[in-house]
Amino acid sequence: MEQDHKQIELETVLKKVDDPELPSVSVVDLGMVHEVKTDNQHVSITMIPTFAGCPALDIIEKNVKEAIEQVDWVESCDVTFSFRHKWSTNAITAEGKKQLKKHGVAPPPESYQPGEEWSVDCPYCGSLYTSMENVFGPTACRSILYCRSCRNPFEAMKPVIDYSVV
Amino acid sequence: MTNIESADQAKQDSSYREVLTELLYQLADDDFIVSFRGSEWLGLAPHIEEDVSFSSITQNTMGHAVLYYQLLEELGEGEADVLAHERPPEKRRNAIYLEKQNGDGSYLDEPYYDWALTVIRQYLYETFKKVKLEALTKSSYVPLADAAQKVLMEQTYHLAHWKTWVRQLQDSTEEAKTRLQSRLKEAWGEFLDVLELGPKANDMEKHQLIVAESVLQKKWLEEIKETLAVIPAEPLQKNKGSGRNTEHTQDLTQALVTLSEVYDQDKNAVW
Numbered sequence: 001m002e003q004d005h006k007q008i009e010l011e012t013v014l015k016k017v018d019d020p021e022l023p024s025v026s027v028v029d030l031g032m033v034h035e036v037k038t039d040n041q042h043v044s045i046t047m048i049p050t051f052a053g054c055p056a057l058d059i060i061e062k063n064v065k066e067a068i069e070q071v072d073w074v075e076s077c078d079v080t081f082s083f084r085h086k087w088s089t090n091a092i093t094a095e096g097k098k099q100l101k102k103h104g105v106a107p108p109p110e111s112y113q114p115g116e117e118w119s120v121d122c123p124y125c126g127s128l129y130t131s132m133e134n135v136f137g138p139t140a141c142r143s144i145l146y147c148r149s150c151r152n153p154f155e156a157m158k159p160v161i162d163y164s165v166v
Numbered sequence: 167m168t169n170i171e172s173a174d175q176a177k178q179d180s181s182y183r184e185v186l187t188e189l190l191y192q193l194a195d196d197d198f199i200v201s202f203r204g205s206e207w208l209g210l211a212p213h214i215e216e217d218v219s220f221s222s223i224t225q226n227t228m229g230h231a232v233l234y235y236q237l238l239e240e241l242g243e244g245e246a247d248v249l250a251h252e253r254p255p256e257k258r259r260n261a262i263y264l265e266k267q268n269g270d271g272s273y274l275d276e277p278y279y280d281w282a283l284t285v286i287r288q289y290l291y292e293t294f295k296k297v298k299l300e301a302l303t304k305s306s307y308v309p310l311a312d313a314a315q316k317v318l319m320e321q322t323y324h325l326a327h328w329k330t331w332v333r334q335l336q337d338s339t340e341e342a343k344t345r346l347q348s349r350l351k352e353a354w355g356e357f358l359d360v361l362e363l364g365p366k367a368n369d370m371e372k373h374q375l376i377v378a379e380s381v382l383q384k385k386w387l388e389e390i391k392e393t394l395a396v397i398p399a400e401p402l403q404k405n406k407g408s409g410r411n412t413e414h415t416q417d418l419t420q421a422l423v424t425l426s427e428v429y430d431q432d433k434n435a436v437w
């Protein structure tokens with residue numbers, strides 16, 4: 001019971017740690033938190049990195065550690081990134097998708113075949129009438145699109161999925 | 167052969183560890199130098215959207231090199247940053263074709279870079295990288311298989327990008343076709359080095375770290391035939407030597423000097 005309470009408390013804290021490049025979208029809602037373990041006053045968190053070259057990973061690690069160490073019963077916290085589990089854009093939660101849209105970033109498309117073209121609806125007006133401007137955006141995880149209905153440029157989370165090699 | 171789950175386990179078999187580190191150096195050094203040559207196009211790419219795309223690809227590719235250097239660090243080869251910055255050319259395992267300068271001039275002085283060289287090089291390299299990664303997802307060294315799967319998921323975008331460039335240019339003007347063909351011919355004389363796994367190739371296969379060179383090469387050839395309009399008739403060669411065997415040109419020295427200029431000024435700086 002005590003343990004469950006602690007776990008919920010930690011999860012609540014983690015839901016407030018945002019991606020530095022996507023304010024209001026938490027690392028939990030991005031699907032980056034794999035496991036939270038407690039051993040008395042010590043907390044170990046295993047996270048799943050988004051893109052390999054993402055320069056924000058170090059900042060995220062630091063922010064998570066600091067936030068957890070703010071909890072009064074926590075003495076220390078270590079954060080490790082694991083490649084054993086693959087991050088995919090399918091891991092983004094419904095709340096994460098909602099927050100992304102608020103931020104003007106379209107969630108990744110629901111169906112995507114690696115290497116194929118894809119499209120998403122406009123996060124502002126919901127129109128399907130959008131075009132890809134550049135699959136590579138300001139960060140590795142985002143693409144740049146344009147809405148032909150409301151004439152706004154916008155970004156989208158680039159779909160990344162795990163696919164098995166036959 | 168059973169899978170090797172961790173660096174600690176790999177270290178218990180010195181022959182396995184030696185062959186594994188050799189393979190990791192090749193993977194790391196290839197991505198590292200390709201990424202550097204890509205970064206030299208910053209601000210010079212044919213148009214602004216390409217500048218955004220290419221720099222994103224380059225940054226991501228450097229991230230892939232970092233993953234491999236970190237695997238080497240875990241195996242006791244030294245710190246990843248040191249491995250990337252401080253190893254002299256005679257310790258590098260990247261293929262020679264990948265270190266070739268982008269063209270005449272230098273980044274700061276009259277950079278007469280050749281886009282045809284870049285398109286051909288990036289396309290041939292990314293295609294082979296995909297073939298290699300697919301084989302590595304089944305590697306006996308589990309941390310490498312995991313990293314390969316991760317890189318593969320991201321790299322699919324890089325390959326698609328260069329495939330588009332090849333398709334568009336080879337369907338465009340006579341000048342574009344001629345330039346591509348002449349760079350392809352040049353690549354044909356050197357690319358065999360990229361396609362090789364070096365002096366320990368047989369042991370890599372024996373330890374099931376990766377499949378045989380011949381299997382990789384055949385698959386690569388099949389893939390590029392689907393995109394390239396014309397394939398040179400001559401056999402593939404490595405007429406500049408073997409980078410896998412730590413042979414290199416002056417171009418690698420130039421790259422390493424430039425790359426490490428800032429790093430050498432303050433090795434303990436935190437970015």
Ligand SMILES: [Zn+2]
Nearest residue numbers: 122125147150
């Ligand atoms: Zn719109």
